[in-house]
Amino acid sequence: MRKWNFSAGPAAIPEPVLQEAQDEMLEWQGSGMSVMEMSHRSTDYIDIANKARQDFIDLLQIPSDYQVLFLQGGATLQFSMIPMNFGSNKIADYVLSGSWSKKAINEASKIMDINIITSSESSNFNHVPDADSWNCSEHAAYLHYVSNETIQGNALHTPPATKAPLIADMSSVILSEQIDVSKFSMIYAGAQKNIGPAGLTICIIKNDFLKTASTELPDMLQYSKHADADSMFNTPPTFSWYLSGKVFAWLKDQGGLATMGDINRLKARKLYDFIDQSGFYSNPISIENRSIMNIPFLLVNSELNSEFLHDAENAGLLNLKGHRSVGGMRASIYNATPIEAVDALINFMADFQSRHG
Numbered sequence: 001m002r003k004w005n006f007s008a009g010p011a012a013i014p015e016p017v018l019q020e021a022q023d024e025m026l027e028w029q030g031s032g033m034s035v036m037e038m039s040h041r042s043t044d045y046i047d048i049a050n051k052a053r054q055d056f057i058d059l060l061q062i063p064s065d066y067q068v069l070f071l072q073g074g075a076t077l078q079f080s081m082i083p084m085n086f087g088s089n090k091i092a093d094y095v096l097s098g099s100w101s102k103k104a105i106n107e108a109s110k111i112m113d114i115n116i117i118t119s120s121e122s123s124n125f126n127h128v129p130d131a132d133s134w135n136c137s138e139h140a141a142y143l144h145y146v147s148n149e150t151i152q153g154n155a156l157h158t159p160p161a162t163k164a165p166l167i168a169d170m171s172s173v174i175l176s177e178q179i180d181v182s183k184f185s186m187i188y189a190g191a192q193k194n195i196g197p198a199g200l201t202i203c204i205i206k207n208d209f210l211k212t213a214s215t216e217l218p219d220m221l222q223y224s225k226h227a228d229a230d231s232m233f234n235t236p237p238t239f240s241w242y243l244s245g246k247v248f249a250w251l252k253d254q255g256g257l258a259t260m261g262d263i264n265r266l267k268a269r270k271l272y273d274f275i276d277q278s279g280f281y282s283n284p285i286s287i288e289n290r291s292i293m294n295i296p297f298l299l300v301n302s303e304l305n306s307e308f309l310h311d312a313e314n315a316g317l318l319n320l321k322g323h324r325s326v327g328g329m330r331a332s333i334y335n336a337t338p339i340e341a342v343d344a345l346i347n348f349m350a351d352f353q354s355r356h357g
Contacts, residue, residue, distance in 0.1 A: 072200070
């Protein structure tokens with residue numbers, strides 16, 4: 001019996017997608033083999049890959065002057081590839097809003113000069129400073145920010161206005177609601193939260209920005225090489241790409257990102273409202289920066305944490321332990337986590353409070 005999975009990643013995948021993949025695991029559509037056994041150069045697999053890419057483009061309404069790359073290495077590799085490709089002999093602006101932006105800054109600083117234009121580290125990343133206060137460089141190669149910090153549960157919901165090319169790590173918020181891709185020079189996201197299985201990273205790069213990338217790097221580190229090869233410069237993560245394509249098709253069947261955005265905001269509002277009114281649980285993030293995907297919360301008595309997690313697991317609520325750097329609890333409520341799961345969590349939290357409050 002499957003249970004409600006609140007993991008931050010690898011995360012829940014829609015059950016209909018898993019069932020469809022199960023049906024095709026041994027043999028894909030009369031081909032005599034599994035997708036995992038296919039050559040990535042075969043006609044069958046190229047068709048699978050192209051449909052997945054087009055469905056992703058359709059969902060996000062990506063303009064025609066962007067490349068969509070399906071790569072390996074996780075979002076973490078992009079922390080290095082971005083400054084390598086776009087930061088030669090330049091300075092880049094970075095927003096420090098949580099653990100992942102801190103990692104991105106650490107990697108980029110090994111390659112180029114970094115200007116941290118704002119930081120909320122002194123307040124334990126409980127908010128994202130207002131963009132009007134950012135100390136941007138005059139001629140930055142780009143401005144980088146993490147739109148949703150998975151660990152801390154804070155988010156910048158509106159893309160900042162900037163003269164510099166805008167780059168966003170959207171790993172834990174991609175496909176959760178509509179976004180205006182045209183405001184960005186680059187968006188990247190690891191797959192293992194809202195896209196599909198771990199092992200795949202998707203990069204959306206504007207053509208004009210891509211033209212400025214370095215051509216002096218090893219080929220595997222050049223975005224342009226991957227773009228020229230339709231993400232087939234080397235063997236891609238074929239199964240992750242295939243299963244992600246099924247998630248994209250499932251999202252279309254749900255009504256697309258406008259519908260998913262409404263559902264996700266409803267899920268988040270229900271959980272935040274319960275936490276705020278409980279007097280037993282609390283959320284440390286400023287209301288205007290609260291994530292709709294990753295919701296951390298603390299118990300009024302931290303000595304109850306272990307019992308809470310034990311009882312939650314027995315109730316079929318999995319992976320609620322907060323990140324080790326933050327503590328407490330965290331409920332990640334990605335697209336594949338339905339409203340019923342959030343209701344079950346709220347009911348459990350209310351019962352636990354009645355027994356220990």
